[in-house]
Amino acid sequence: MEVVENTFEVERVKKSKVTETDFGNLQFGRVFSDHMFIAEYADGKWGKAKIQPYQNLSISPASCVFHYGQAIFEGLKAYRSTKGEIVLFRPDQNHLRLNKSALRMCMPEVPKHFFIEGLKQLIDIDRNWIPEGDDLSLYIRPFLIADEAFLGVKPSSRYKFMIITSPTSTYYTGAVKVKVENHYSRACQGGIGAAKAAANYAASIFPATQAQKQGYHQLIWTDANEHKYIEECGTMNIMFVINGNLITPSIERDTILPGITRASILQLAKKWNMNIEERRISVDEVLAAIKNNSLEEAFGVGTAATIAPFSNIGIGENDYELSDFNTWKFSNKAKDYLDQVKRGTQEDEFNWTIKF
Numbered sequence: 528m529e530v531v532e533n534t535f536e537v538e539r540v541k542k543s544k545v546t547e548t549d550f551g552n553l554q555f556g557r558v559f560s561d562h563m564f565i566a567e568y569a570d571g572k573w574g575k576a577k578i579q580p581y582q583n584l585s586i587s588p589a590s591c592v593f594h595y596g597q598a599i600f601e602g603l604k605a606y607r608s609t610k611g612e613i614v615l616f617r618p619d620q621n622h623l624r625l626n627k628s629a630l631r632m633c634m635p636e637v638p639k640h641f642f643i644e645g646l647k648q649l650i651d652i653d654r655n656w657i658p659e660g661d662d663l664s665l666y667i668r669p670f671l672i673a674d675e676a677f678l679g680v681k682p683s684s685r686y687k688f689m690i691i692t693s694p695t696s697t698y699y700t701g702a703v704k705v706k707v708e709n710h711y712s713r714a715c716q717g718g719i720g721a722a723k724a725a726a727n728y729a730a731s732i733f734p735a736t737q738a739q740k741q742g743y744h745q746l747i748w749t750d751a752n753e754h755k756y757i758e759e760c761g762t763m764n765i766m767f768v769i770n771g772n773l774i775t776p777s778i779e780r781d782t783i784l785p786g787i788t789r790a791s792i793l794q795l796a797k798k799w800n801m802n803i804e805e806r807r808i809s810v811d812e813v814l815a816a817i818k819n820n821s822l823e824e825a826f827g828v829g830t831a832a833t834i835a836p837f838s839n840i841g842i843g844e845n846d847y848e849l850s851d852f853n854t855w856k857f858s859n860k861a862k863d864y865l866d867q868v869k870r871g872t873q874e875d876e877f878n879w880t881i882k883f
Protein backbone atom coordinates (compact mmCIF):
# COMPACT_ATOMS: atom_id res chain seq x y z
CA MET A 528 0.00 0.00 0.00
CA GLU A 529 1.53 3.31 -1.11
CA VAL A 530 0.74 6.46 0.90
CA VAL A 531 1.59 9.67 -0.90
CA GLU A 532 1.90 12.64 1.41
CA ASN A 533 -1.03 15.05 1.43
CA THR A 534 -2.92 12.81 -0.91
CA PHE A 535 -4.99 9.68 -0.58
CA GLU A 536 -3.89 6.17 0.23
CA VAL A 537 -3.36 4.32 -3.03
CA GLU A 538 -3.51 0.61 -3.77
CA ARG A 539 -2.63 -0.02 -7.38
CA VAL A 540 -3.73 -2.86 -9.63
CA LYS A 541 -1.12 -5.55 -10.17
CA LYS A 542 -1.76 -5.53 -13.91
CA SER A 543 -3.56 -2.83 -15.84
CA LYS A 544 -6.46 -3.82 -18.13
CA VAL A 545 -5.79 -0.87 -20.40
CA THR A 546 -3.96 -2.85 -23.09
CA GLU A 547 -6.87 -5.33 -23.30
CA THR A 548 -9.37 -2.53 -23.98
CA ASP A 549 -10.60 -1.87 -27.51
CA PHE A 550 -10.35 1.94 -27.66
CA GLY A 551 -11.42 1.85 -31.30
CA ASN A 552 -14.85 0.59 -30.40
CA LEU A 553 -15.99 2.43 -27.28
CA GLN A 554 -19.60 2.65 -26.27
CA PHE A 555 -20.98 4.73 -23.44
CA GLY A 556 -20.33 3.32 -19.95
CA ARG A 557 -19.44 -0.31 -20.67
CA VAL A 558 -15.75 -0.49 -19.75
CA PHE A 559 -14.27 0.69 -16.46
CA SER A 560 -10.76 1.89 -15.76
CA ASP A 561 -8.35 0.20 -13.36
CA HIS A 562 -8.99 2.21 -10.20
CA MET A 563 -11.77 3.79 -8.16
CA PHE A 564 -12.00 6.28 -5.33
CA ILE A 565 -13.90 5.35 -2.18
CA ALA A 566 -14.67 7.20 1.05
CA GLU A 567 -16.93 6.15 3.88
CA TYR A 568 -19.16 8.20 6.15
CA ALA A 569 -20.32 6.97 9.55
CA ASP A 570 -21.27 8.46 12.92
CA GLY A 571 -21.63 11.98 11.53
CA LYS A 572 -18.22 12.22 9.87
CA TRP A 573 -16.20 11.20 6.85
CA GLY A 574 -13.47 8.65 7.43
CA LYS A 575 -10.36 7.96 5.36
CA ALA A 576 -10.61 7.93 1.61
CA LYS A 577 -8.58 5.77 -0.70
CA ILE A 578 -7.91 4.88 -4.30
CA GLN A 579 -8.00 1.17 -4.95
CA PRO A 580 -8.43 -1.30 -7.81
CA TYR A 581 -11.89 -1.16 -9.42
CA GLN A 582 -13.79 -3.98 -7.75
CA ASN A 583 -17.16 -5.21 -6.54
CA LEU A 584 -18.43 -3.94 -3.21
CA SER A 585 -19.34 -5.97 -0.20
CA ILE A 586 -22.49 -4.38 1.13
CA SER A 587 -25.37 -5.49 3.35
CA PRO A 588 -28.54 -6.49 1.50
CA ALA A 589 -30.38 -4.40 4.13
CA SER A 590 -28.57 -1.22 2.98
CA CYS A 591 -30.99 1.74 2.73
CA VAL A 592 -30.01 2.40 -0.87
CA PHE A 593 -31.61 -0.85 -2.03
CA HIS A 594 -34.90 -0.21 -0.28
CA TYR A 595 -35.54 3.52 -0.16
CA GLY A 596 -33.26 4.79 -2.90
CA GLN A 597 -30.97 7.28 -1.18
CA ALA A 598 -28.60 7.50 -4.14
CA ILE A 599 -27.29 10.50 -6.08
CA PHE A 600 -24.64 10.88 -8.73
CA GLU A 601 -22.76 13.20 -11.04
CA GLY A 602 -21.34 12.97 -14.52
CA LEU A 603 -18.33 14.80 -15.93
CA LYS A 604 -15.52 14.08 -18.35
CA ALA A 605 -11.74 14.18 -18.61
CA TYR A 606 -10.25 14.99 -21.99
CA ARG A 607 -6.75 14.88 -23.39
CA SER A 608 -5.54 18.21 -24.74
CA THR A 609 -3.55 18.41 -27.93
CA LYS A 610 -0.51 19.11 -25.69
CA GLY A 611 -1.09 15.87 -23.78
CA GLU A 612 -2.48 17.49 -20.61
CA ILE A 613 -5.51 16.13 -18.78
CA VAL A 614 -8.43 18.56 -18.97
CA LEU A 615 -11.39 18.48 -16.58
CA PHE A 616 -14.44 20.56 -17.48
CA ARG A 617 -16.00 22.52 -14.58
CA PRO A 618 -15.61 19.86 -11.84
CA ASP A 619 -16.33 22.53 -9.19
CA GLN A 620 -19.86 22.82 -10.59
CA ASN A 621 -20.40 19.07 -10.32
CA HIS A 622 -19.25 19.19 -6.72
CA LEU A 623 -21.68 22.01 -5.90
CA ARG A 624 -24.54 20.20 -7.62
CA LEU A 625 -23.76 16.91 -5.85
CA ASN A 626 -24.02 18.68 -2.53
CA LYS A 627 -27.32 20.33 -3.52
CA SER A 628 -28.65 16.90 -4.44
CA ALA A 629 -27.34 15.57 -1.12
CA LEU A 630 -29.27 18.24 0.79
CA ARG A 631 -32.54 17.37 -0.98
CA MET A 632 -32.01 13.64 -0.42
CA CYS A 633 -31.04 14.10 3.23
CA MET A 634 -27.50 12.86 2.67
CA PRO A 635 -24.22 14.33 3.97
CA GLU A 636 -22.26 16.83 1.89
CA VAL A 637 -19.14 15.45 0.24
CA PRO A 638 -16.00 17.47 1.13
CA LYS A 639 -14.53 19.42 -1.80
CA HIS A 640 -11.15 17.83 -1.15
CA PHE A 641 -12.57 14.34 -1.76
CA PHE A 642 -14.35 15.40 -4.90
CA ILE A 643 -11.76 17.58 -6.61
CA GLU A 644 -8.46 16.23 -5.29
CA GLY A 645 -9.75 12.65 -5.25
CA LEU A 646 -10.81 13.05 -8.83
CA LYS A 647 -7.53 14.57 -9.94
CA GLN A 648 -5.47 11.89 -8.25
CA LEU A 649 -7.66 9.09 -9.60
CA ILE A 650 -7.52 10.44 -13.15
CA ASP A 651 -3.80 10.98 -12.91
CA ILE A 652 -3.28 7.32 -11.91
CA ASP A 653 -5.56 6.15 -14.73
CA ARG A 654 -4.35 8.75 -17.27
CA ASN A 655 -3.66 6.04 -19.88
CA TRP A 656 -7.40 5.37 -19.93
CA ILE A 657 -8.27 8.78 -21.40
CA PRO A 658 -8.95 8.04 -25.04
CA GLU A 659 -7.76 10.30 -27.81
CA GLY A 660 -9.99 11.38 -30.64
CA ASP A 661 -13.06 13.41 -31.49
CA ASP A 662 -16.01 12.72 -29.21
CA LEU A 663 -13.91 10.40 -27.00
CA SER A 664 -13.26 11.08 -23.33
CA LEU A 665 -13.00 9.48 -19.92
CA TYR A 666 -16.48 9.67 -18.43
CA ILE A 667 -16.35 10.20 -14.67
CA ARG A 668 -19.13 9.00 -12.42
CA PRO A 669 -18.98 10.25 -8.80
CA PHE A 670 -21.82 8.90 -6.66
CA LEU A 671 -23.08 8.73 -3.11
CA ILE A 672 -25.13 5.86 -1.69
CA ALA A 673 -26.66 5.08 1.70
CA ASP A 674 -25.39 1.85 3.21
CA GLU A 675 -26.70 1.61 6.74
CA ALA A 676 -28.19 -1.86 7.24
CA PHE A 677 -31.63 -0.84 8.54
CA LEU A 678 -35.12 -1.25 7.14
CA GLY A 679 -36.75 1.72 8.88
CA VAL A 680 -37.53 4.72 6.68
CA LYS A 681 -35.16 7.45 7.85
CA PRO A 682 -31.93 9.05 6.65
CA SER A 683 -29.14 6.49 6.64
CA SER A 684 -26.34 6.98 9.16
CA ARG A 685 -23.74 5.45 6.82
CA TYR A 686 -22.76 6.38 3.25
CA LYS A 687 -20.20 5.56 0.59
CA PHE A 688 -18.91 8.22 -1.80
CA MET A 689 -17.20 6.73 -4.81
CA ILE A 690 -15.78 7.74 -8.17
CA ILE A 691 -15.51 5.33 -11.07
CA THR A 692 -14.40 6.18 -14.59
CA SER A 693 -15.10 4.79 -18.03
CA PRO A 694 -13.44 5.52 -21.38
CA THR A 695 -16.29 6.41 -23.64
CA SER A 696 -17.75 7.87 -26.75
CA THR A 697 -20.81 10.14 -26.73
CA TYR A 698 -24.09 8.81 -25.35
CA TYR A 699 -25.92 9.15 -28.65
CA THR A 700 -24.35 8.42 -31.99
CA GLY A 701 -25.88 10.66 -34.63
CA ALA A 702 -29.05 12.70 -34.43
CA VAL A 703 -31.64 11.78 -31.81
CA LYS A 704 -35.31 10.95 -32.36
CA VAL A 705 -37.34 12.31 -29.44
CA LYS A 706 -40.99 12.01 -28.51
CA VAL A 707 -43.03 14.33 -26.32
CA GLU A 708 -44.36 12.40 -23.32
CA ASN A 709 -47.95 13.31 -22.54
CA HIS A 710 -48.92 10.74 -19.93
CA TYR A 711 -46.03 9.80 -17.62
CA SER A 712 -44.09 12.37 -15.60
CA ARG A 713 -40.44 12.61 -14.64
CA ALA A 714 -40.82 15.19 -11.88
CA CYS A 715 -43.38 17.39 -10.18
CA GLN A 716 -42.98 20.67 -8.33
CA GLY A 717 -41.75 20.04 -4.82
CA GLY A 718 -40.33 16.67 -5.92
CA ILE A 719 -36.72 15.70 -6.62
CA GLY A 720 -36.48 16.62 -10.32
CA ALA A 721 -33.73 19.19 -9.74
CA ALA A 722 -31.58 16.68 -7.84
CA LYS A 723 -29.37 14.26 -9.73
CA ALA A 724 -31.03 11.42 -7.85
CA ALA A 725 -31.00 7.85 -9.14
CA ALA A 726 -34.76 7.72 -8.54
CA ASN A 727 -35.42 10.25 -11.33
CA TYR A 728 -33.75 7.93 -13.80
CA ALA A 729 -35.58 4.88 -12.43
CA ALA A 730 -38.91 6.63 -13.03
CA SER A 731 -37.95 7.39 -16.63
CA ILE A 732 -37.04 3.87 -17.74
CA PHE A 733 -40.48 2.38 -18.36
CA PRO A 734 -41.88 5.35 -20.33
CA ALA A 735 -38.62 5.54 -22.33
CA THR A 736 -38.88 1.87 -23.31
CA GLN A 737 -42.41 2.52 -24.64
CA ALA A 738 -41.09 5.32 -26.85
CA GLN A 739 -38.18 3.12 -27.98
CA LYS A 740 -40.69 0.54 -29.24
CA GLN A 741 -41.96 3.27 -31.55
CA GLY A 742 -38.44 3.96 -32.86
CA TYR A 743 -37.58 6.93 -30.65
CA HIS A 744 -34.35 7.19 -28.66
CA GLN A 745 -35.56 9.40 -25.89
CA LEU A 746 -38.50 11.31 -24.42
CA ILE A 747 -39.10 14.99 -24.01
CA TRP A 748 -40.64 15.26 -20.55
CA THR A 749 -43.44 17.73 -20.00
CA ASP A 750 -44.79 19.30 -16.79
CA ALA A 751 -46.59 16.86 -14.50
CA ASN A 752 -49.71 19.03 -14.08
CA GLU A 753 -50.85 19.55 -17.67
CA HIS A 754 -48.25 17.91 -19.96
CA LYS A 755 -48.28 21.21 -21.76
CA TYR A 756 -44.82 22.66 -21.13
CA ILE A 757 -41.48 21.17 -22.10
CA GLU A 758 -39.03 20.36 -19.31
CA GLU A 759 -36.01 18.21 -20.22
CA CYS A 760 -35.02 14.87 -21.72
CA GLY A 761 -33.82 13.00 -18.61
CA THR A 762 -30.40 12.33 -20.11
CA MET A 763 -30.01 15.99 -21.13
CA ASN A 764 -31.50 19.48 -21.02
CA ILE A 765 -33.23 20.82 -24.08
CA MET A 766 -32.80 23.93 -26.25
CA PHE A 767 -34.52 25.36 -29.33
CA VAL A 768 -33.54 28.06 -31.78
CA ILE A 769 -36.72 29.70 -33.03
CA ASN A 770 -36.54 32.79 -35.24
CA GLY A 771 -32.93 33.30 -34.17
CA ASN A 772 -33.77 33.22 -30.43
CA LEU A 773 -32.28 30.60 -28.12
CA ILE A 774 -35.12 29.27 -25.99
CA THR A 775 -34.72 26.81 -23.12
CA PRO A 776 -37.03 25.84 -20.26
CA SER A 777 -36.30 27.88 -17.18
CA ILE A 778 -34.97 25.89 -14.20
CA GLU A 779 -36.78 28.02 -11.62
CA ARG A 780 -39.53 25.51 -10.91
CA ASP A 781 -37.26 22.79 -9.42
CA THR A 782 -38.46 20.10 -11.84
CA ILE A 783 -35.47 20.29 -14.18
CA LEU A 784 -31.85 19.32 -13.58
CA PRO A 785 -29.63 22.44 -13.64
CA GLY A 786 -27.25 21.18 -16.31
CA ILE A 787 -23.64 22.34 -16.41
CA THR A 788 -23.46 22.01 -20.19
CA ARG A 789 -26.76 23.95 -20.32
CA ALA A 790 -25.27 26.78 -18.22
CA SER A 791 -22.07 26.84 -20.32
CA ILE A 792 -23.99 27.06 -23.59
CA LEU A 793 -26.08 29.93 -22.23
CA GLN A 794 -22.84 31.74 -21.34
CA LEU A 795 -21.61 31.23 -24.90
CA ALA A 796 -24.88 32.44 -26.42
CA LYS A 797 -24.63 35.57 -24.27
CA LYS A 798 -21.05 36.16 -25.41
CA TRP A 799 -22.19 35.81 -29.02
CA ASN A 800 -25.01 38.36 -28.41
CA MET A 801 -27.75 35.92 -29.11
CA ASN A 802 -31.17 36.65 -27.68
CA ILE A 803 -31.75 34.12 -24.86
CA GLU A 804 -35.13 33.23 -23.45
CA GLU A 805 -35.12 31.07 -20.33
CA ARG A 806 -38.82 30.55 -19.78
CA ARG A 807 -41.64 28.08 -20.05
CA ILE A 808 -42.04 26.81 -23.58
CA SER A 809 -45.15 24.90 -24.56
CA VAL A 810 -45.39 21.91 -26.86
CA ASP A 811 -47.88 23.96 -28.91
CA GLU A 812 -45.30 26.70 -29.41
CA VAL A 813 -42.75 24.17 -30.72
CA LEU A 814 -45.36 22.58 -32.95
CA ALA A 815 -46.36 25.97 -34.37
CA ALA A 816 -42.68 26.76 -35.02
CA ILE A 817 -42.22 23.43 -36.83
CA LYS A 818 -45.29 24.14 -38.94
CA ASN A 819 -44.39 27.71 -39.88
CA ASN A 820 -40.71 26.82 -40.46
CA SER A 821 -39.38 29.07 -37.71
CA LEU A 822 -37.88 26.16 -35.72
CA GLU A 823 -34.27 26.43 -36.81
CA GLU A 824 -32.61 24.04 -34.34
CA ALA A 825 -33.65 21.66 -31.56
CA PHE A 826 -31.10 19.79 -29.49
CA GLY A 827 -30.27 18.21 -26.16
CA VAL A 828 -27.31 19.31 -24.05
CA GLY A 829 -25.56 17.34 -21.33
CA THR A 830 -22.24 15.90 -20.24
CA ALA A 831 -22.79 12.42 -21.62
CA ALA A 832 -24.77 13.58 -24.65
CA THR A 833 -22.65 16.72 -25.31
CA ILE A 834 -24.77 18.59 -27.88
CA ALA A 835 -27.19 16.11 -29.43
CA PRO A 836 -29.22 17.42 -32.38
CA PHE A 837 -32.75 16.11 -32.86
CA SER A 838 -33.69 14.63 -36.20
CA ASN A 839 -37.36 13.99 -35.37
CA ILE A 840 -39.84 15.11 -32.77
CA GLY A 841 -42.92 12.99 -32.10
CA ILE A 842 -45.89 15.02 -30.93
CA GLY A 843 -49.15 13.18 -30.30
CA GLU A 844 -49.68 10.74 -33.18
CA ASN A 845 -47.45 12.70 -35.56
CA ASP A 846 -43.75 12.60 -36.21
CA TYR A 847 -42.02 15.73 -37.47
CA GLU A 848 -38.72 15.49 -39.29
CA LEU A 849 -36.43 18.44 -38.68
CA SER A 850 -33.97 20.01 -41.12
CA ASP A 851 -30.48 18.56 -41.55
CA PHE A 852 -28.57 19.44 -38.36
CA ASN A 853 -25.34 19.85 -40.31
CA THR A 854 -26.75 23.17 -41.52
CA TRP A 855 -27.54 24.44 -38.00
CA LYS A 856 -25.38 27.41 -37.05
CA PHE A 857 -25.67 27.88 -33.30
CA SER A 858 -25.47 24.32 -31.99
CA ASN A 859 -22.59 23.39 -34.30
CA LYS A 860 -20.69 26.54 -33.36
CA ALA A 861 -21.27 25.90 -29.64
CA LYS A 862 -20.19 22.26 -29.97
CA ASP A 863 -17.00 23.24 -31.83
CA TYR A 864 -16.21 25.90 -29.24
CA LEU A 865 -16.69 23.53 -26.30
CA ASP A 866 -14.71 20.77 -28.04
CA GLN A 867 -11.84 23.18 -28.61
CA VAL A 868 -11.84 24.38 -25.00
CA LYS A 869 -11.72 20.75 -23.89
CA ARG A 870 -8.85 20.00 -26.29
CA GLY A 871 -7.01 23.17 -25.24
CA THR A 872 -7.06 24.67 -28.74
CA GLN A 873 -9.45 27.48 -27.75
CA GLU A 874 -8.58 29.99 -25.03
CA ASP A 875 -10.50 29.11 -21.85
CA GLU A 876 -11.84 32.62 -21.28
CA PHE A 877 -14.42 31.56 -18.68
CA ASN A 878 -11.91 29.52 -16.64
CA TRP A 879 -13.96 26.40 -17.11
CA THR A 880 -11.15 23.88 -17.17
CA ILE A 881 -8.60 22.43 -14.79
CA LYS A 882 -5.49 21.19 -16.61
CA PHE A 883 -2.73 19.04 -15.18
Ligand code: COI
Pocket residue numbers: 601602603698728761762763829830831832
Ligand atom coordinates in the same frame (compact mmCIF):
# COMPACT_ATOMS: atom_id res chain seq x y z
C1 COI B 1 -24.57 12.88 -17.76
O1 COI B 1 -24.74 13.55 -18.77
O2 COI B 1 -23.48 12.84 -17.20
C2 COI B 1 -25.64 12.11 -17.18
O3 COI B 1 -25.59 11.89 -16.01
C3 COI B 1 -26.70 11.53 -17.99
C4 COI B 1 -26.70 10.07 -17.80
C5 COI B 1 -28.05 9.56 -17.62
C6 COI B 1 -25.98 9.35 -18.87
